Amino acid sequence: MNTKKAFLGVDVGSVSINVVAIDQENNLLGKIYVRTEGKPIQILKETMANMASMLPHDVEVKGVGTTGSGRELAAVVVGADVVKNEITAHGIAALTFVPDARTVIEIGGQDSKIIILRNGVVSDFAMNTVCAAGTGSFLDRQASRLNIPIEKFGELALKSKSPVRIAGRCAVFAESDMIHKQQMGCSCEDIIRGLCEALVRNYLNNVGKGKEILPRVVFQGGVAANVGIRKAFEDALGCEITVPEHYDVMGALGAAILAKDYASGGRKTKFKGFETIVKEEFTSRSFECSGCANYCEIVELMAGDSIAARWGGRCGRWSRSNRTAEKACAVI
Amino acid sequence: MKIGIPRALLYYNYYPLWHSFFGDLGYQVVISPATSRAILDSGVMSCVDDACLPIKVFHGHVASLIGKVDAIFIPRLVSIYPKEFICPKFIGLPEMIKSSIKGLPHLLVLNCNAHRNLDAAYKAYVELGKMLGVKRSQAVRALQKALINQQLYESLLKKGQTPIDTLNEDKSIGESKGVIGLIGHPYLLYDEFISMGLISKLRARGYVVMVPENVAQSHIEAVCKELPKKLFWSYGKKLLGSGLAMLKGRKVDGIIFLSSFGCGIDAFIIELLQRYNHRLYQIPSALITVDEHSGQAGFNTRLEAFIDMIEWRNSREGHISPHGTSVLGH
Known part of the structure; x- marks a missing residue:
């Protein structure tokens, strides 16, 4: 039987889990974007089951890539060939779908990043330093505080006639400033628009500091859905912002493309198969290692009765392989 | 007598000099263990909140030496080269330690200020010797030896070692x-x-x-x-x-x-x-x-x-x- 090849990309982030499947020509076969809800393993398994039913029957998975802050976890659960950081994954996806992109603005749940692309490669990048102000989770929190569905947030901002100025440097300051403006009687739209402008100002001064932002500017990540933020970026940069069709799953797409590159060398995939993933029972626990004065928090992932992975240690005692981990257990 | 040196801040610049100086004068030198979460935690607990991470870690190292040594060496480097300074937190380091950590043993404070001339940096070690009841000539000899060790160390670094x-x-x-x-x-x-x-x-x-x-x-x-x-x-x-x-x-x-x-x-x-x-x-x-x-x-x-x-x-x-x-x- 002639089967069609497919490549999966899995992006496990702080706020959402995205899974995509592409074919040999980078055409999207299926995409799923769901909220992590603090239960990454369970949601990932459900998402994989949904993906399995979304794909045609004659499709065979030939490669899997994972990315995002939960990429190690996802790699163990699904059996990944490529485990890549978000910068590289987003950079590759942007270059593939918007070939003339020179700047990528990516705002996710906990991270915001800027990627500078020149001549088809990443030439510079930056990520937010010590603070997550202005990322998706902050917007989420403000939306729920104002009792506005996050999907309406951007539209509401566009209705504003005279945006108020909100302190954008710190999420805590921004929140108290928003409350003050609220108590002064400013309208909700104006406050939200002010918040969008503050976040963009903060992004450009912090993450984008000293970077040469040249068009074409691509805006991706979950926050790109927010038309208020998009408009604020256009106003601040004075140029058009391109939001790619699949802006919300660009990281997963990058991971899938990397998996395709991996498989093109004729290498066999480590993918466990949808059925196994759904069936496998994962449990995790964490404990404090008392091997030295660092007291690392070790997370242990069990697949059924056997240890699937352990991480969190500084010294590598727990992460080398399961057998050394057993030995380490015996030592302690 | 055991002298403790915290493994933090300028330790990485000067340890051959300090180790050799005290060792040559006949003291046993004890270095605090490598930084760990326990050391960081105790440093954060004892230090003022505004200080930077390395200063907090230094506090942790000092605390980890308590009970193990008879004296703790705390360098106060104001200036290491004429007409130049180093970070102000190094100037106030002994005072920060004294006011934040309880139950300290005797502190051996080196007062090094080469802002006017480089010789002052060497005199500081003679003064340090005096604090320990060491004769001037003996301190000078120990310093000379220590400087040779320091130079040896620096020449290894120039060859590409860290x-x-x-x-x-x-x-x-x-x-x-x-x-x-x-x-x-x-x-x-x-x-x-x-x-x-x-x-x-x-x-x-x-x-x-x-x-x-x-x-x-x-x-x-x-x-x-x-x-x-x-x-x-x-x-x-x-x-x-x-x-x-x-x-x-x-x-x-x-x-x-x-x-x-x-x-x-x-x-x-x-x-x-x-x-x-x-x-x-x-x-x-x-x-x-x-x-x-x-x-x-x-x-x-x-x-x-x-x-x-x-x-x-x-x-x-x-x-x-x-x-x-x-x-x-x-």
């Missing part, structure tokens, strides 16, 4: 995919806990590291002469000068700036280096800021992305004009 290698007597440098320059204060770079194993992680990926200690002082001075103004921070000058020397000579494939949150000197130095790099050299660079984080995920993501960027660039070298970016972007 202070960690010299400490562990590890001579191997191994094969390399390229050279990564690291710019950061020694108490960040060589403290494997604070730097989250930056040097060993880069080496495990097949890269050779070049650190400020590998660059000759004469070279640093020469580069800094070309700057529009004199730099009056000794260690700031060292970082800026060595960074510029690495960039200028194109000795590195990439450069990483490691800074601790809230460092005033780094705020200037790293900004300047990034601007010069952007304008003149365009070598891949990244800034990593550390604080009290113990999770390594964010650190590893940035490091991994940085290495990917360098390797991706190198693999596409043939497609890129050697004269930097073309005007139209294609």
Whole structure:
């Protein structure tokens, strides 16, 4: 039987889990974007089951890539060939779908990043330093505080006639400033628009500091859905912002493309198969290692009765392989 | 009598000198253990909240020596070179320690101030000897020997070793995919806990590291002469000068700036280096800021992305004009 090849990309982030499947020509076969809800393993398994039913029957998975802050976890659960950081994954996806992109603005749940692309490669990048102000989770929190569905947030901002100025440097300051403006009687739209402008100002001064932002500017990540933020970026940069069709799953797409590159060398995939993933029972626990004065928090992932992975240690005692981990257990 | 030296701050610059000086005078030297979470936690608990991470870690190291030694050596370095200063937190270090930590043994404070002349730096050691009841001639002899050990150490660093290698007597440098320059204060770079194993992680990926200690002082001075103004921070000058020397000579494939949150000197130095790099050299660079984080995920993501960027660039070298970016972007 002639089967069609497919490549999966899995992006496990702080706020959402995205899974995509592409074919040999980078055409999207299926995409799923769901909220992590603090239960990454369970949601990932459900998402994989949904993906399995979304794909045609004659499709065979030939490669899997994972990315995002939960990429190690996802790699163990699904059996990944490529485990890549978000910068590289987003950079590759942007270059593939918007070939003339020179700047990528990516705002996710906990991270915001800027990627500078020149001549088809990443030439510079930056990520937010010590603070997550202005990322998706902050917007989420403000939306729920104002009792506005996050999907309406951007539209509401566009209705504003005279945006108020909100302190954008710190999420805590921004929140108290928003409350003050609220108590002064400013309208909700104006406050939200002010918040969008503050976040963009903060992004450009912090993450984008000293970077040469040249068009074409691509805006991706979950926050790109927010038309208020998009408009604020256009106003601040004075140029058009391109939001790619699949802006919300660009990281997963990058991971899938990397998996395709991996498989093109004729290498066999480590993918466990949808059925196994759904069936496998994962449990995790964490404990404090008392091997030295660092007291690392070790997370242990069990697949059924056997240890699937352990991480969190500084010294590598727990992460080398399961057998050394057993030995380490015996030592302690 | 046992003298304790905290393994923090300028320990990485001067340990052969201090170790040899006290050892030669017949004292047993005890070094605090490598930084661990327990040391960091106790430092954070005892230190004022506004201080930077390395100062907090120093507090932790001092606390870890209590009960194990008869005296603790605390250097007060005001200036190490005429007409230059170092970070003000080093000036007040003994007072910070005295007011924050209870149950301290006797403190041996070295008062080193070479702001007027370099000889004052040596006199400080004679004064230190006096505190211990050592005769002047004996202290001078111990200092001379200690300086020879210090020079030996510095010459090893100039040959490409890092202070960690010299400490562990590890001579191997191994094969390399390229050279990564690291710019950061020694108490960040060589403290494997604070730097989250930056040097060993880069080496495990097949890269050779070049650190400020590998660059000759004469070279640093020469580069800094070309700057529009004199730099009056000794260690700031060292970082800026060595960074510029690495960039200028194109000795590195990439450069990483490691800074601790809230460092005033780094705020200037790293900004300047990034601007010069952007304008003149365009070598891949990244800034990593550390604080009290113990999770390594964010650190590893940035490091991994940085290495990917360098390797991706190198693999596409043939497609890129050697004269930097073309005007139209294609």
